Amino acid sequence: MANLQSNFIGIKSPNPFWLASAPPTDKKYNVERAFEAGWGGVVWKTLGAEGPPVVNVNGPRYGAIWGADRRLLGLNNIELITDRPLEVNLQEIKEVKRKWRDRALIISLMVPCDEESWKDILKRIEGTEADGVELNFGCPHGMAERGMGSAVGQVPEYIEMVTRWVKQYSRMPCIVKLTPNITDVRRPAEAAKRGGADAVSLINTINSITSVDLDSFAPEPTIDGKGTHGGYCGPAVKPIALNMVAEIARSEATRGLPISGIGGVTTWRDAAEFMALGAGNVQVCTAAMTYGFKVVQEMISGLSQYMDEKCMTSTADLVGRAVPNVTDWQYLNLNYVTKAVIDQDACIKCGRCYAACEDTSHQAIDMSADRTFTVKEEECVACNLCIDVCPVESCITMRTLDQGELDKRTGRKVGTYANWTTHPNNPAAKAAE
Amino acid sequence: MSNSQFTPGVASGRLSADDYTRNFSDIAPRLEPHEARVAADRCYFCHDAPCMTACPTSIDIPLFIRQIATGTPEAAAKTIFSQNILGGMCARVCPTEQLCEEACVRETAEGKPVEIGRLQRFATDSLMEKGTHPFTRDKATGKTVAVVGAGPAGLSAAHRLAMKGHDVTIYDARPKAGGLNEYGIASYKAPGGFAAAEVGWLLKIGGIRIENGKSLGNGLTLDGLKKQFDAVVLAIGLAGVNALRAEGESLANVVNAVDFIAELRQEPDKAKLKIGRDVVVIGGGMTAVDAAVQSKLLGAENVTIAYRRGREKMSASTDEQDHATGVGVRILHNVAPVRVTGNGAAHEVEFAYTEDGPQGLKLSSETFRLKADQVMKAIGQTLSGQPEGLKLDGAKIAVTGAGRTSVPGVWAAGDCAAGGEDLTVTAVAEGRDAAEDIHASLMG
Incomplete structure (x- = not known):
């Protein structure tokens, strides 16, 4: 059986399947269940600055579109970053990392766009023994209204500036998570690289309204008769994500910059496609939210079988294999x-x-x-x-x-x-x- | 309960009340909304769809299924009813496995067609249970049309004629309208008084009057109708029953299967119905299967269908045959009744084996006997009570084009008319087409 061992910017994991920063990685209980099921790593759900945590809506926070037999094809969410106290998250991250040494544990971060805030949060997470940080410059809803998330990710200069602060105040490997809600994804990727990022991850969710209630005339999910745009993900966004990954992989300015591929990965085949287009590993959310953590077992067996059939002994043999064939x-x-x-x-x-x-x-x-x-x-x-x-x-x-x-x-x-x-x-x- | 399956002779109340309820409840209940969505999602929306071509009424099946899939079963129903006003009953009784579902490309692809019949019922039930009628009448034409027979062909013709603005009077020999929908077909296919409810719903179009207890030769003559009305539609079905032409046919408990089925349909308390312990049904069509299955469901211990030719010649569909054997009916092929014996009432049937060769059916000298407290004849119905002066084609009323008989101003549709299979859906198509032809000739 092929060796799926993954080394992504120095972060080792038994396989290239990580859970993306999202509801499934919000707390110890979920993350341990994921590790038990076989996930190679997790990006812990985004932590915010110290102080009273954010609050979420108390009505529906997800919307969906379906194919035949209600097969979920696209999911949209208006959930914010973690709404649990910073201290609790930090304590749990530490406990989980100590117990699961062989798994990758990355912390997603989102704090206001000033140097002090970033300096402070980096200091706070130092003691967790986590393997790296991922800068959430992607979430398109809620936090963007407060000048964070995609509001940063849409301005290459901010990306470069914040990335520089992170590299200055932390020795941890730094992944910059990009928003697809821009015209040319190569510009923010270049900015991240200039700022010293070790890798980029993409795509974050796409601005979207999934449906409209034709009785109440409100977008869905609906909160007391109103709705707002949310972040779209799941199988439906995969083609958009594949293209953005490929653009960064083949662009002269960003060639060689490690990429963590995200966007609708549902099966081993999706993962292999992202990797062939240059992703060093993949992050998954919707597939787990739809079917539970066990789906990783099919991803592991499927990728192993494929690599055996292709006589590939390491995931490095697959990564980037299709990039030379992407052209104008x-x-x-x-x-x-x-x-x-x-x-x-x-x-x-x-x-x-x-x-x-x-x-x-x-x-x-x-x-x-x-x-x-x-x-x-x-x-x-x-x-x-x-x-x-x-x-x-x-x-x-x-x-x-x-x-x-x-x-x-x-x-x-x-x-x-x-x-x-x-x-x-x-x-x-x-x-x- | 004093009687059981093993009570000798012909007896009622062989089963418990629960058994009767279960046995005569809806055999294929309406799909739940989610089931319907899943079933509808399987339709490929074929171009010039084969299912549509296979439907005698040419319902736009891909369109109605798409209308179900997109959450508008009422629109789907209107698509169905515009071609087949008795789409509700057809959804229940059509041999879909020989028509639309046999032609479905999913049948070709994976041996499992889209469940067109059940989807049709989902759509038609959705609209009918609202009690609204989806069509309105055109401006009154002042023309009048007589329809003889309130079965599927007659009702279909009457509805289309009324919709076109004509005034229609339907005459029917029986106390209730519906024809075979009301008096034929197995009870479990249309329980809950569906046939009567469907007639009531159909009549909401307006402009149709039904007179029961009247038929040609019993209060009506064709000449009289021709004088009184601008056009006449004969939809009189096949009222005669073929004789066994075997010794002992006149013994007690030798009955016509259609009469047995009609009585069963009209009796709300199935426990009151008498059935033999050993029942022999002679024939190979749908009537034979419906009689045999219901005999079993009424508590007969042994029920045998005896057909004189091979399995492949049976006009009952494979699905129907499987259903019969599934409830415990035995089907014998290549056997013909020679005589019914008994002392006053049937006791046994003697059969001879047959050989179906180029010279026709030959009886062999080898015979055997089956116990039979009750013998049901289901060997076909014939035209009967038709007016003088109509040209016949074989044993049916000869027609040209859309049901024109040899007598000007008189159309024929349904089982009584030559051509087409004796199916409810074919009768509906013929009634509809005759109505369109009448409309064109009256207004032309």
């Missing part, structure tokens, strides 16, 4: 030609490919009177929509045309690699001539 559109091979092929034995004749292609695409699928569906290669642009809407896995596939083979749609033979930068229709290419 302009470098995609325009002479790569594929055509959809429908496997008639697998086809159940639902006709969804036909409806999709005929109504919304290129009229490239023929339907016979006996409901046989065939691809018209002379019309097919290989858009992939038929495959995406087909309910039968692998029923429709893409056949890659060989070089020199005739593309019936264009009437031209498939040529060698050529991209937009040299394409005759590209004004910039012409100008360069």
